Amino acid sequence: MSKVVIVPCSGIGKSYGSVAREGAYVVTEDLRPDTTQLVPLSLLVLGDEQAREDVSGAQAITIDGCKLACASKMVAESGSTVAHNLAVLDVYRRHRDLKPAGIAELNEGGQKLAQALAEEVVTLVDALISASPLSTLRLRSGQDLGEGTGGRGRAEQDGGQNA
Amino acid sequence: MSDEMLELTIDKFTFRVPKDLYFGEAGVWIRLEGGLARLGLADYVQQRSGDMAFAEVKPVGTSLQPGDEFASIETIKVNVILPSPVTGEIVDTNLALEEAPELINQDPYGKGWLAVVKLMNWEAERTKLLDADAYYALIKEQAEGEVRKK
Numbered sequence: 001m002s003k004v005v006i007v008p009c010s011g012i013g014k015s016y017g018s019v020a021r022e023g024a025y026v027v028t029e030d031l032r033p034d035t036t037q038l039v040p041l042s043l044l045v046l047g048d049e050q051a052r053e054d055v056s057g058a059q060a061i062t063i064d065g066c067k068l069a070c071a072s073k074m075v076a077e078s079g080s081t082v083a084h085n086l087a088v089l090d091v092y093r094r095h096r097d098l099k100p101a102g103i104a105e106l107n108e109g110g111q112k113l114a115q116a117l118a119e120e121v122v123t124l125v126d127a128l129i130s131a132s133p134l135s136t137l138r139l140r141s142g143q144d145l146g147e148g149t150g151g152r153g154r155a156e157q158d159g160g161q162n163a
Numbered sequence: 164m165s166d167e168m169l170e171l172t173i174d175k176f177t178f179r180v181p182k183d184l185y186f187g188e189a190g191v192w193i194r195l196e197g198g199l200a201r202l203g204l205a206d207y208v209q210q211r212s213g214d215m216a217f218a219e220v221k222p223v224g225t226s227l228q229p230g231d232e233f234a235s236i237e238t239i240k241v242n243v244i245l246p247s248p249v250t251g252e253i254v255d256t257n258l259a260l261e262e263a264p265e266l267i268n269q270d271p272y273g274k275g276w277l278a279v280v281k282l283m284n285w286e287a288e289r290t291k292l293l294d295a296d297a298y299y300a301l302i303k304e305q306a307e308g309e310v311r312k313k
Contacts, residue, residue, distance in 0.1 A: 016239055066239065067214055067268075089214055089239060096217065 003037040004083070004125045005058040007075050009065030010041035015100040016088040017065035019110050023088075023117035024063055031122050035129055044074045055080035059128050061121055063088065084124045091117045169299045171207075173306040178207040181272055185289065186298035187248030192272065193292065196279070200249055202233065203276040204267055207302045213240040215264035220256040220278050227251055227280060229288065234277045236267070247280070249288050255279035 008024035011017035028038040037058075043051035055078050062071040062085045072085045092098065092113060100110030169180040180186075185193040190208030194201040209215075220234040227233055227247040234245040256278050259266060267275035293301060 014239065067265075089216055092216055 002058045003035055004032075004128050005055050005060040005075075005080065006036050006038050006063070006121065007041055007044070007055070007060055007071045008038075008063040009071050009088070010045075011065050011068075011070065013103060014065060015103055015106065015110055016092075018103050018106050019088045019091075019100050019114045019117060020063040020065045020071075022106060022111065022114035023121065026114060026118035027121045027125070031118055032125050036125055041071050041074055044078050052078050059083040061086065061124055061128075063117065063121070083128055086117065086120060086124075088113070088117060091120060169295055171299060171303055171306065173303075174310055176210060176306075178205075178210060178302060178306070179272070180206070180295050180299045180302070182295045184272070184295060185248075185292040186295070187246065187292060188301065189246050189248075190302075191245055191248050191277075193248060198282055198285075199254065200251065200280045200282050200285070201276050202247070202278050202280060204236070204245065204271055205298070205302075206271045207306070208243075209267050209271045209275070212236065212243060213238040215267050218260040218264040218267055218277070220260070221253055223253050223256060225253045227253065229291075233280075236264070245277070248292060249280060249282060250284040251280035251282045253278050254281050 006024045006028055009017045009020035024038055028036045037054060039051050039054050039060075044055065055075055058080055060075045060080045060082050062069075062075050062082055064071050064085060064087045066089070067087075069085070069087075072082050075082050088100075092100070095113055095116050098109040098113040098116065099107075100113050101107040102110060106114065167182055169182060171178045171180070181192070183194070185195075186205060187193070190205040192203050192205050194203075215236055215238050217237040218234065219236075221227075221232070225233070228250055229248060230246045232244045233247040233253065236243050236245065257266075257276050259274065260277070267277075269275065
């Protein structure tokens with residue numbers, strides 16, 4: 001199967017949006033670089049062809065920073081399947097000791113919350129991968145594994161945008 | 164504006180004020196139900212506070228004087244302690260808020276209620292509370308003041 005697409009909130013000015021993005025980076029760069037791909041919401045909003053192609057036909061996990069749920073709505077409008085949606089607020093409710101603060105630079109609570117969010121996302125990613133009828137074949141062939149992110153920086157992966 | 168509700172539209176926001184409620188200045192609403200008062204958070208305050216993360220209400224049996232904390236909320240923006248607008252004793256709390264504090268955002272005058280209080284000094288205290296028209300005027304002044312600051 002194709003990689004699971006991770007689309008986080010791209011809002012600015014609120015800690016919860018920053019947690020959404022940081023959690024997505026942890027998943028796509030650190031925890032599951034071989035089976036996930038980050039697609040910036042900002043590129044979907046702009047109608048970027050590559051971003052739309054990336055989400056088209058893929059299973060997407062969206063991470064919303066607030067109840068406007070822009071990530072989920074935009075992915076749905078782009079024709080992709082939102083396999084799972086996570087709201088940062090819901091994750092925080094499960095980890096009340098990790099109160100996020102800061103925006104450009106999250107506090108310790110925010111960073112730990114992003115890690116907790118990432119771990120929840122990973123659980124969902126693994127379930128999607130294992131449920132895929134092609135996963136066994138492709139895992140054996142290794143064709144879909146080991147591609148990584150090619151060492152691209154986070155700002156570059158985010159299209160250099162944050163709005 | 165409906166028969167039951169005053170509506171204040173400021174910028175892109177519309178704040179609703181039911182005509183049949185009393186209000187404390189902090190934005191706690193009071194609905195009389197016999198000798199009891201149901202308390203909740205006004206639409207204006209919940210919208211300004213943002214998405215609810217947690218809502219905690221003091222337990223049944225808690226005695227309250229005006230100004231005593233009877234509940235607190237934590238949102239994505241702020242932590243707010245809610246003062247009781249009346250004297251009384253909490254006889255019921257909204258347990259649904261433990262699992263779904265967002266009810267305060269979704270339905271502040273209905274399913275998002277906070278507590279029911281047995282009133283102890285209502286006749287004396289009602290004169291110090293705001294009716295819908297007075298509360299409407301208060302939030303209008305506050306909201307327009309915020310807009311002028313921008």
